Amino acid sequence: xxxxxxxxxxxxxxxxxxxxxxxxxxxxxxxxxxxxxxxxxxxxxxxxxxxxxxxxxxxxxxxxxxxxxxxxxxxxxxxxxxxxxxxxxxxxxxxxxxxxxxxxxxxxxxxxx
Amino acid sequence: xxxxxxxxxxxxxxxxxxxxxxxxxxxxxxxxxxxxxxxxxxxxxxxxxxxxxxxxxxxxxxxxxxxxxxxxxxxxxxxxxxxxxxxxxxxxxxxxxxxxxxxxxxxxxxx
Numbered sequence: 521x522x523x524x525x526x527x528x529x530x531x532x533x534x535x536x537x538x539x540x541x542x543x544x545x546x547x548x549x550x551x552x553x554x555x556x557x558x559x560x561x562x563x564x565x566x567x568x569x570x571x572x573x574x575x576x577x578x579x580x581x582x583x584x585x586x587x588x589x590x591x592x593x594x595x596x597x598x599x600x601x602x603x604x605x606x607x608x609x610x611x612x613x614x615x616x617x618x619x620x621x622x623x624x625x626x627x628x629x630x631x632x633x
Numbered sequence: 634x635x636x637x638x639x640x641x642x643x644x645x646x647x648x649x650x651x652x653x654x655x656x657x658x659x660x661x662x663x664x665x666x667x668x669x670x671x672x673x674x675x676x677x678x679x680x681x682x683x684x685x686x687x688x689x690x691x692x693x694x695x696x697x698x699x700x701x702x703x704x705x706x707x708x709x710x711x712x713x714x715x716x717x718x719x720x721x722x723x724x725x726x727x728x729x730x731x732x733x734x735x736x737x738x739x740x741x742x743x744x
Contacts, residue, residue: 553732562736563677563720578732610676620724621667624676631696 523547524625526611532631538599541628545592545613552594553612553622554586563610569594570616601632617622637721642739651708653738655721658702666697666704669720671737681706683692708740716742 523546533539545552554566556579565578569588577624580586588594598605608629612622638656645651657666669677681688683695683704686734694707708715718737 522678526678555734560714563734565732565734568732576732612676620665620684621679622669622677623679627674627676629674 522623522625524611524613524623526609526625526628528582528628529566529626530629530631532633533554533601534633535601535603537601538597539601539630541596541598541609541611541630543596543611543613543625545594545611546615546623549613549615549623549633550592551614551620552588552592553614554580554594555610555612556607557610557627558604561607566596574607603632604632606630606632636666636733637723637735639719639735639738641714641736642741644659644743645711646743651711651715651740651742653706653708653719653721654703655706656703657723659719660701660723664723665703666695667722667724668693668695668704668706669722669734671698671718671720677734680719711740711742713742713744716740735743 525544527542549572553568555563566580567586568576572588583599586596608627610627612624613624614620667682668680671677681693681695685697688695696705718739720734720737
């Protein structure tokens, strides 16, 4: 158990819909990262937040957005969903003071039908 | 951005030592090298991190030559449960940067 929690575990929705994925980082970790992993693909970095502020942006579509709240939990919002958005979405957290290694959550499996 | 290159797959047998090499030719001065392990449908798990020379922990060793343009993850005496995808990641210190995991190396351990 990494200490990072993600909800929901599974999500099935239709094209054109909007969903919100939630992540709670490990206690004390200030950085939160979001990744997308499609079938048989590597991890695609989407976005990173550090203590509430956006720190780095990767291959995140304009239909996707994220935020980190004062209690450090984070949400990833996916809108106008397409079939190709079906994937595993992972959240990770890290503490820059202890080497910056990332601790990943169990993921949310999103299926768009 | 320091991109990494790893073999797509490797096969091994139980009890053997496995070495997976990652090249990162344009690694920056403040970049660390981190390796992760991922089982199907699970989040990646941190294995080891290093900056230079050799780092060893209870599960693996990491060898980094002086020029830091490559690194080698060494798994001693692998077992069937080590079958997984292994990712090499080069990341800057201070929680900054665009993080590129790549497709990793799929290690298959056979009995």
